[in-house]
Amino acid sequence: MRLSLRQLSVSCVALTGLLATSAHAQSAPASSSGSQIKKVSKPSAQARKKSSSGNGLSSSVLGQYTGGTEEISVTSHSVSSNGVTNRTPGGGLMPHQTAPRSQSGVTRDFIAKQAPSSNITSLVADLPGVTVTSQDPFGMTGDHLQVRGLNETQMGYLFEGAPLADPINYAPYTSTLVDSENLGSVTVSQGAPDLNAPFYNAVGGQITATALNPSHRAGGFVDLGGGSYSYNKEFIRLDTGDIGNSGVRGYVSFSHTGYDNGARGPGGLLRYHVDSKFVKEWGDGNSISAIFSYNKQSATSWRSPTKAQWDQYGVGFSYDKHFAPGESTYYKLNQQNLNQQLVVLPMHFTLADNLHLHVSPYYVHQFGPSLGGENIPASGGYFGTQQYGDLNVGTPVNGSILTSSRDPWNQKTGGVNVSADWRLSKSNTLSFGWWYAYTTHEELSDFRPVYADGSGWSGDVIRVGGKILTGYDLNFMQQVNTLFIADTQKLLNDKLTLSAGFRVAMVSRQGTNLVPGADPYKMQGNYFEPLPQFSASYMITPKDQIYINGTTSFRAPESVEAYSQIFDPNSAHATMQPQSLKPEYSISEEIGYRHQGKFYNFSMSLFNINLTNHQVTSTGYIPNTNMMVASPINIGGQTSRGVQAEFGLARWHHFSPYLSGQFLHSTFDNNFNTGSGYLPTAGKIAVQAPKFTGAIGLSYDDGRFFGNFDLRYVDTQYTTFMNDEKMPAYVTSTRKSH
Template identity: 60%
Template sequence: MFRNRYGIAVALRFHEQPMNKTSFRIALLCSTVVIGAASEYAEARTSHTQRAHAVSKSSAPQTGTKAKPALRHSPSTLEARSDESVHVTGAAYGDGVSNTTPGGGLMPVQTAPRSQSGITRDFIAKMSPTSNVQALIGNLPGVVTYSQDPLGVSGDSLNIRGMNEEQIGYLFEGIPIADPIRYAPYTGTIVDTENLGSVTVSQGSPDVDAPLYNAVGGQITMSEINPSHKAGGYLSLTGGTHSTNKEFLRLETGEIGHSGIRGFVSYSHMSWNNWRGPGGGTRHHTDAKFIKEWGDGNSVSAVFGYNATKYTSYMNPTMAAWNKYGRSYNYDGHYTLGDANYYGLNQSINNAMTVMAPSHFTLSNHLKLNVAPYYVHMFGPAVWGQNISSANSYFGTGAAGNLNLSNLTSDGMATTQAVDPWNQKSSGLNTSLVWSTKYNTLTFGYWYAYTQHEELANYIQTDAQGNSVSGFNNDPIRVADGRILTPWDLNFKQQSNTLYLADTVHLLNDRLQITGGFKATMLSRQGTNLVPGADPYKNAKNYFEPMPEFYASYKLTDHDQIYINGTTAFRAPGSVEVYSQLFDPSSSTAVEQPGNLKPEYSIGEEIGYRHHGFYNAAISFFNYNITNHQVTSYGYLPGTNSLVSEPLNVGGETARGVQAELALGNWHHFSPYLSGQYLHATIDNNYNAGSDYLPTAGKKAPSSPKFTGSIGLRYDDGTFFGNFALRYVDTQYTTFMNDQSLHSYVTSNMTLGYRMQKLGPAKHPTIQLNLVNLGDNNYLSGASSATGNAKATKGVYGSTIKGASPVYVVGGGFAALVSVSTGF
């Protein structure tokens, strides 16, 4: 199945294509090098071990610098006086590892009065350099990532406490980076893993001042490393199975003259073959960051990123297709006349450019100003194969006429490549004033954002080899009067205005902190569709949502904290399908009608305890009530092999449970980690299936496994290092009626590595072996869609409601990757 940006998908025939894989000799070579390097171990061990001990006993945080009290990157009154938000500016080794974070980088110290977990360079640097953010955070409590490939380069599907990625807010350097309409995060386009300093996951609630309006399920905050004060750089080369290779180079300017400005520029290239089925992908990425700091808390940063990724998507099966074909449910590897399932016609092309300038100014001893302007440009196209009729196609609600297509199949159909050149531009400004006294911190802020989205899909006929005749940028198929034959011609505009106010009172010598906050979002949307017969031609909706929040925390000791909170959040309906009709040349009527326009709203409560020190522990109990809960479903269009997505309003949902983490600091070079969650999520209402209601009240919510857990163990003595992680995900229902589910599964990953002291100009050259899905577990990692019922079901009023199967994500198989890296 190929699914474009707005959910249109094509179900394809099943054909097994041999995979082009790199020999495992690379992995064996790495093992040989690691073993051979043991001869250097005795000589280097003393100096490295002493250095590692010195770092682990240091009282400084991992980055060597504390976060500024006044909202360094993601301004948050909740964390105005915490030390947990840190940025890598230097470390013991060239890849940023300092071995100071408990749990091997999986449990940094948290002080915010809510459930919150994170990862740092100590963990990130030891994972595969090909991984995106979703692949990195799967060991944290409450997080279930839907692995789609072992490299972590494709797919951004996850759920946190039963909420999917479209219900999670994503921030990078304090800036919203997800699609502001569909909320897809595309984390692989944002930053290279080698430049990623830390990731913080807030399960359940966003910051009061976060520039988000979809975060009913929590917030994921990504921070980039800060430029070094010294000139130098970092080089990493990776190769492995599935013909994978990645080259990364970062150059550091150091301080430029006596200006106080320092920065870095990096570039990476990556290519791979799909681990199952034909096809593969390429990725080009550039990051740059410059920063100027002066005085007490003054800083101006300039952050830039550009990404160009092109890859063949994976087909997602129904349960019946998975049981019959397993991993062989793939695109066709060779083209034959009329084969719209040919992998060369089905690709995703994601391009993104981000520019941001988060700045912080100390106006007086008590007043600080934070200003964060940004611009994000994302564009396609997405492409997929589709057969259309030359004489009997439709343009909107009317006949398209004779399209005069050549190279027809016997049934009068011609194979085309549908091209969806979506183009989206977003800009915004988040600004706040923070007034602080000994007993009080008051924050007042305003966030404005504007988004424009344009999309004119078209069709290009293919030649006898399955190639598009005129290419993406040339003339597409037109109707008799010269207009482009298109299923949708969309223009979508959005404006958001958000005001927030929060006040934190510090009592009992700062041991007791109480925060009251209020946020109000005003969101205006309008979309037009110029396809003939579109009704409505224009659709608009305005939203106004007040969101109060309350937090309280108390330090029992310098190492123990308890907290309680009550939070609210809302999410405007996601995707353009909610606002516009979508058409197809095979039908004279719209294949997708505007959906339910009610916003999703959540009310949550938490109570928790955490301890930090040599051993680190955190536990929290949570309860959430959600109204107008929205999920996405897919269904086949009659008479076609296309799937269309539709946001569904399920009604109310209640979720409650408990999550916990436990980790140790360095103990004889070992650092273990353990996390887990129990979740009980139920549907509160019967589901409106059209002519009748499904009796779903009281049923378990889809994609909400009861138990999830993770075990991790890190070893690092300064020379040899290794990581092991094991994850368990319980059974998950995938329909509202609980009549279909996917099995529980266990996956495990391992890292082995050797770090030298110095080799000429190379600082701490390192060789690392990453083994992903060690047992090559054959499993489904999650559902990419949910349906009301998989089997025919009798409705509340007695009618029979036809079943529809959910579509599933096939879990990534085994991969072995070898990386050689060094600082200089």
């Protein structure tokens, strides 16, 4: 939201007023649009020494996240039922980091005090160089962010060791992964992914998230929230505690979330979600975890306006509340259903004192349908390139039939990531591993007639010659193999760490389209990319570190539509053609410094990113429909250079301030080939690459009452390749208290 001077003043007064307020015991966050109702729990307040259950992630010198045992000893500091310790500088926004690269994160000290609707993406909005935008007030129907001039599809998303963004269009869908009440930490690596990370799209960096570990004591946790736009969330988690002497413990949680669109038009969102995690530990560093989640989510689609429509209607540009014959913009015909089932089984084994094995098999099932209203010809329309006769269904209006255009996409991915760390000597460690993944994607669109009274749109599909009338009948298959090897050497009494590694990624894709007249009927894509990395780190003092690194990464072309034609009954020709796109490739360099002391943490880095075959995604409607498709465009080379910094104080008189900022200069390197000529885009500022971004955070927590305030600034952003249209700079703010 935009922030006025009056709103800023009110926010500051509200924060300072916390000092004079005495309230009940601390609990979890309120909604950003309302207030928390109640939270109860049965925690263990006992200070104890415990292991991390295998998801305690220790970063190696390459920045890799490998399973290890994290020992936590709590002495003079208490731990609340929601995991808050108040020990992370910046109010949970600046945890300790050791990786030789730019890396920032959030812990439970921050996560537990945010709105219950928060997700992995929205929680990192204050970190340096990260710009987050959302389609709705609660951040549940879209994950949009930019990091160093790159967007969310160019970031690798890792959850409990498994890559869980869409493996084809790279959308992260983080609201489907885990409830924020079960989220342990989130880490952003700007500019560089882990060498052993299971990605083939992470040219912009990596976002790593972990789930909370199950409690050692049986108990429960309840979270109820409500707010504006009829927002409501009900969450309950049950912990088994340690089950006898089996070494097994776990939890299961369930949540329901809903809201209305309010000023954005009719409709809303309804979400049901289940999380569970069970852990088995034994011996020295051996553990097996089982993480499962299920998400069922239905939401009214957001109608994307043109600039002229935005100028005329603003946020009121939406789908219609009332039905009329032939009216394709009726809101019930335009829905997005996002369903997901997830299983991850991270395993860590100590095979010998100097040999550790990590195995993470996973399975993800994502499916629709997506719905959009569309008028198609009652006679003389097209099935692919073949013209059909009279359909004799529905209620014709001006020669067209109103239909519900359905896209019941169905995608399944199974994979396994295996790595080993072999300590050859006290100062030398060899790491190596393999990742394999297999994805199938089926997408058969159909049309269902809508009658004059508004009925029928969930009934039988329209057929032509006994076959389902469709615009795309896609079958897509993908296999991925990556191999990596790395060597780490520690010198000068472990002050100097040198690391070098090499990864090779192999991606094989094949797609077919069974729509009559599809040409080509079958398309393939095979990509082989060598990806070296190097880093050096030196500890000047136990609290001061300098580092330098050079990394490479690549991204295979985005979206199924890059390999298949898209047809529509209103057109005799394909409305979208497949493209022969080269993979995007990045070379990044960084030099940085960080101080991590008793009273404050500070970090700063200079970076340079060079991309070739940079792909920018253009999204638009299929003509005469409310169905949107994404088309990647090769803009050529892009160079991004800049500096980022962050600063966080330890809690002082119950206050924890935080500052972050970034300067970015990102430009296109080439003139854009339009197919019929060239646009003079070389040297132009890249789209969605604001020059300045910054955030201020302030947290107060006295153990009885807490409050948070943050202020974010985003500079102007160009929206066209020619820099002739831009978004103005803006300021947003959120505040929470309890």
